Structures are given as structure tokens and as C-alpha cells.
Amino acid sequence: MENINNSVVAEKHGEGFFAENKHLPRRQFFGYFGAAAGLAAVVASGCKVRKIQTDTNSLDLGKGDFGILNYAYALEQLEAAFYTKVTESFYTGITAIEKEFLMDIKNDEVAHREWFKKTLFLNKIQDLKYEFDFSSVNFSNRNSVLKTAKMMEDIGVSAYNGAGPLLKLDTFVRYAGKIVSVEARHAAAIRDLISYGDFAGADAVDAKGLDLARTPMEVIDMTAKFFKTRINGANLPTS
């Protein structure tokens, strides 16, 4: 906790939450150190490691906690851009309750996007506004829009569930928790709009009552079609 307080002090004096990012919280510093040592050990032992992408056509999310937060930031940018398009021109035959829910979800996703932007400050990846490819979505068709929304929300929930344990700093875990339950509320509501009672279908929650958890690599693969620039999560922590 004192680490975050230090950052808050930095914020009051400077511009952003992590403006003083050379003063990494101690735990995080050791986290990076640990990750580097771990990688070295894996390389030394001759195990296969994913080749680190260095080409300029991909967007590197970075490493450590900031890498994970940037991963979340990229997904929130995607969701916000999608719902912004949905709400700019609603699909044919939309009902009042659908309109209300989609507007609310759009506002939640915009709030998440802007919050990550402020929180990451100097550590953030670029604004992806012009980087999305929604050619697979027919925005005038209810089925196409809600199917895409369901996919994004379910993936979003599983992404946060998988990313939470990869974060080193308690505070970040707490904030990921504050956001993921809102994403789960969205997911359930969209599913209920498509088929009432399907809020937690077997494709989202398993027989043990556990919502899915996915690794960043799985999520990046599943959402790749929406990004014009390839998202590169090769430097993200894996444990």
C-alpha cells in the first residue's frame, strides 16, 4: 500500500499517476527482476521459448504489470470503439431496453478506457482509435451486433480472470477485480438479450461454476481479427 501512496504523492506533484516511473514500487522492481531471472533460467535450460517479436508491424504491450495493464487497455479500447459505433447508429428494430443497455455499456467501456489512459499515463500504448477492423460486423443487424458483443464480453471476462494472477501489485489486482465484475454483468445482460436465461451458458461458465480464464496469448489470438495492427504480447508475464 505504501508504494501506491508514494505514487499518489508523485501524482500530486507531477502530471500523472506514474509520471515518476523510474521510482518503480519495490515489489514491482523485484517482480521484473524475478521475471528476467526466470526467463534466463528457461533459456539456460534449453526449453523452447516464444521468440520475442521485434518487427515494427506489431504493437508491443510491454512487460510486467504495465504490460498487463496495457493489454487490458487495448481490450477496453476495442470494446469502447465497438459500442461507440453501435450507439452512433443503432441496428434496425432495436427495443428500448436494448438501446438503454447498449448505451450504458458503451459508457462503462469508455470510462474504463479513459481510466486506463490516465492511470498508465507515460507507460501507455498508443491510442488505437484508427486501428480497429469491424468489417466482420454488420452494424445494422441485431444478430451480428449482439453476437459480437457477447463474444467481446465473454472474452473480456476470461481475459481479466486470466490476467489478475499475473499482476504483481495488489492495487492493480484490486482494480482488475472492480472492472471484471462489470464486464461479467455486461456479458450476462447481452446473453440474456439474445436468449433470456442464457446469462451463464455452458460455453462461458463450466460445470464447476467457474467462469473461464484465458491467457493473454489466447485472448490476443481470439481478438486478432479486430485489430489492424497485430498486438504483441510476447513480453507479457506468463506466471
Added chain:
Amino acid sequence: MAPIFPLLKTNAMNLYHIITEIEKADEEFADRVSPRRKVMKDFFSFSGKLVLSAVPLALGSIFSKAYGQTVPSKVIDILNFALTLEYLEHNFYQTGLNKSGLVKNKDNIAAIREHERAHVKFLYETIAAAGGRPVSEGRYDFTAGGKFADVFTNYDTFLHVAQGFEDTGVRAYKAQASSLDSAKDIMKAALQIHSTEARHASHIRFARRMNGYNTSVKPWIVGNDNTTGTPYEAIYKGEEDNSQVIFAIENINGMDVGNAATSSFDEPLPKDDVMKIASMFILP
């Protein structure tokens, strides 16, 4: 209401199940236990010959080896706290579903009951496998001493109390998740239960709207859910928070996000506050 799980036992099949679960959550579990899976197979063929009472002990030692230490008692306490809440929720839905004519099939409350049942089982077995002692199920008064007198005769009240349990559950798991950093696999499982509870909360809220009991309730929580001065006030205390870390969400970066100022972030609720709410329903 009487306990539903008095005879829940950890047997060899359950142990196999929990190991499978951990392997799903942590692909390296088998490697942590041993570089070769053969050792796990040996364990199971061996455990078949053990008297049942010795099995949890043997499994506890596998956990110890896997994580380099015994599962911290802090983690066991959190899991038992979660188990306490899941028993409560499960008993509530089961009792409601047993009342003929109360629950409407289209609302698929049975799916929620199934999840809560699975959560009880999962937590019970995880605690036992980690060498802890799972708490037993309580006895309940879902009218909370008469506050919700018609909870099992009026579907409106039933759904409203259900919403209270689900939203409380979401807040409870959220508050504990970051304290599980000494046991990342358990943290992941807790997050997976947490978002399932959030799906339930979303659906129950939607169901209240679909049944015409509340024409403005949303699947997400706006402000303190209009609960000031109602029996539900304690459940939503703090949800009206509209500042995250130090950033006001209202007009964040000049964006008008409307209700999302409070609905975009759910808020944790500390254990003591959660237990105050749960205790209204748990008989001493």
C-alpha cells in the same frame, strides 16, 4: 432452513477431481508436484489402498511440495469465508425452488442454484485438500427476523433478496482476491467464481425488470442502487464511489459517461461488513 450438505465428504474421487481442477487452472501443477506425471498416477493408485482418513493428509503434503510450503492459514480462512457465503446462497435458492409456484422457470434460477452447489463443492474440497478444515453449513432464517417476511411466498421479495446475496457475494470475493497473492491458483479460481456471481447478479436484476417488479433496475449498480433508508442499504454502501485511485470518472478526460461514473467500477466490501449482512440470515 436446515443444512443441505451435512454429509459432504472428501473421498478419493473428489480428490482426483480437485487435482484435475488445479491442473486446469495451473498447467504446471503436475510439474510442480513432480517433473513427471507418473508420480501423480502412483499417488492415485497408492491412495486407493489407503484408508480414507489418511488421504487428505497425503494430499496436503502434495500441496506443500507443490507450493514449497503449506497453504497459508490466511488463505484457508478466506476460502472458509467464501464457503460460508456459498452455503447460504445455495440453501436460499434450493429452498425457493422447493416452494411450488414461487420461481418462474423462464428465469432459470435452477442454473444459479447449480453454480452455487458447485461452488460449495469446489471450496469444500479445496480447503480439505489444502489441509484445512472446511466449515459446515449453517441453519438459516431467510426472513432475516421478519425483515423479508414474504421471501418464499412473494417472488418479488425472493428476487430482491437474491439480488442482495449476489451483489454482496461479488463484493466479498472482490475484497478478498488481492489477498490471495500467496496462492495464485486459488486467486484465479476465486476470480472465476467472482465473475460467475456477477453474471448471477446481472441476471437477477434483469429478472426483476422482466417480471415487472422494478421498471428501472439495471444489470449493473448505479450509485447505491437507491437503497438509502431501506433494508438493503448496507449491501450497497460505498457502491456510489465515483473516483477510482484518484481519478474522478465523471467527465473523465472530458468524456460524458453518464451513469458509468459509478456503474463502471464495482466496489469491494470488507469481510466484517459482509458478515454483518450474512449474519442477518444465519441462525446462531
